[in-house]
Amino acid sequence: MSDKKPVVVYGVSGYTGRLICEYLREYHIPFIAAGRDKDRVAEVVAKIPGIETADYEVVGVEHTPEALTELFKGAKVVCNTVGPFIKLGPAVVEACLAAGCHYLDTTGEQDWVKLCDEEWGAKFAKASLLLSPGIAHMYTTGEIAANIALETPGLDTLDMLVLWKGLPTIASTQTIFTILKANWYYLEQNKYVEWDLTSNFEVSVPGQHMSAIAVPWGGTSHPVWFKNDPRVANCKVIGGVIQREIMQGVVQTMQMVKEKIKPLPMEQQEIELGKIAASVQGSMPPRENPRVNTSVDSVHASGPLGRSHVVIHGNSNYKQTGMLQAYAASWLVQAPPLRVGFASACQAFGHRSLLGQLRMFGLVAEPIVTVNA
Numbered sequence: 001m002s003d004k005k006p007v008v009v010y011g012v013s014g015y016t017g018r019l020i021c022e023y024l025r026e027y028h029i030p031f032i033a034a035g036r037d038k039d040r041v042a043e044v045v046a047k048i049p050g051i052e053t054a055d056y057e058v059v060g061v062e063h064t065p066e067a068l069t070e071l072f073k074g075a076k077v078v079c080n081t082v083g084p085f086i087k088l089g090p091a092v093v094e095a096c097l098a099a100g101c102h103y104l105d106t107t108g109e110q111d112w113v114k115l116c117d118e119e120w121g122a123k124f125a126k127a128s129l130l131l132s133p134g135i136a137h138m139y140t141t142g143e144i145a146a147n148i149a150l151e152t153p154g155l156d157t158l159d160m161l162v163l164w165k166g167l168p169t170i171a172s173t174q175t176i177f178t179i180l181k182a183n184w185y186y187l188e189q190n191k192y193v194e195w196d197l198t199s200n201f202e203v204s205v206p207g208q209h210m211s212a213i214a215v216p217w218g219g220t221s222h223p224v225w226f227k228n229d230p231r232v233a234n235c236k237v238i239g240g241v242i243q244r245e246i247m248q249g250v251v252q253t254m255q256m257v258k259e260k261i262k263p264l265p266m267e268q269q270e271i272e273l274g275k276i277a278a279s280v281q282g283s284m285p286p287r288e289n290p291r292v293n294t295s296v297d298s299v300h301a302s303g304p305l306g307r308s309h310v311v312i313h314g315n316s317n318y319k320q321t322g323m324l325q326a327y328a329a330s331w332l333v334q335a336p337p338l339r340v341g342f343a344s345a346c347q348a349f350g351h352r353s354l355l356g357q358l359r360m361f362g363l364v365a366e367p368i369v370t371v372n373a
Contacts, residue, residue, distance in 0.1 A: 012044055016325075025048070142220075
């Protein structure tokens with residue numbers, strides 16, 4: 001239909017879906033706010049600041065490829081926030097492909113990113129559509145820093161650190177415990193190498209004297225994105241929240257999972273991890289405060305004869321995610337991506353372009369770049 005809203009945000013009853021809608025309003029992009037519970041979606045959307053000036057509609061939809069395909073037909077872009085993605089993502093991706101829509105999501109699940117590349121990347125490319133999982137602060141802002149570091153020629157190794165201050169949302173908590181079932185990988189000489197589930201590191205935090213604890217965080221999306229990048233041979237990523245007491249709990253939980261839950265059958269693992277997730281975070285965190293909810297993305301890039309260090313200080317990591325999703329959707333409504341098929345945000349829209357948008361909304365500072373080449 002000619003009057004179809006060009007963007008569908010699927011999963012609006014969650015924390016991040018609401019923020020995507022908020023920034024779509026900022027970009028003046030009409031959208032459909034969709035979810036399985038129409039009344040719940042309407043209730044959430046009604047609380048978005050300034051929503052009365054947005055062009056939108058609320059739709060309830062069943063989580064099946066058929067129902068989702070019908071909803072997506074006539075739209076250009078789907079922003080999917082319904083996870084865990086390894087379980088619930090395939091229906092949305094298949095529906096996007098059938099309806100002829102670009103697909104974006106906010107995943108933190110490395111196994112899902114790998115599956116997207118392997119299962120649907122070529123199909124989306126053949127249809128001239130973008131398949132871009134993982135457009136979110138914890139992945140895209142760090143990827144921007146990595147690409148700035150790689151502007152110095154002759155560097156092929158990325159050592160990445162992503163930290164933020166705050167509490168995970170319900171969906172993020174579910175993702176954290178979902179990735180505990182999967183294998184985690186870093187990139188070494190263009191090959192995937194498995195992390196030990198209990199790996200953890202004491203790290204120096206740029207901009208402060210106190211250190212923090214970081215973990216591989218499921219491996220992250222970066223090793224998958226950079227695996228076929230001719231500039232990069234090695235990529236390791238660690239991250240977490242800045243609050244030490246929270247990360248101490250994460251380390252203890254990972255040790256317990258390795259010893260007591262990993263030996264169980266997969267179905268039982270899901271049940272036990274679900275119980276832990278429910279006990280850790282059972283309600284929505286408060287709206288972010290930029291004075292409190294800060295973020296740090298630090299990338300050391302190196303090569304045989306050169307070094308580059310890039311640090312991006314920011315705030316409100318979930319707002320960063322909402323803005324990045326909305327900007328990507330806005331771009332796709334108006335123009336084709338820089339790359340079709342499976343691609344990261346930087347590959348599809350350009351790292352300098354994305355940085356400019358984050359700066360425009362006051363979500364990150366100007367990167368600090370140190371080069372020793």
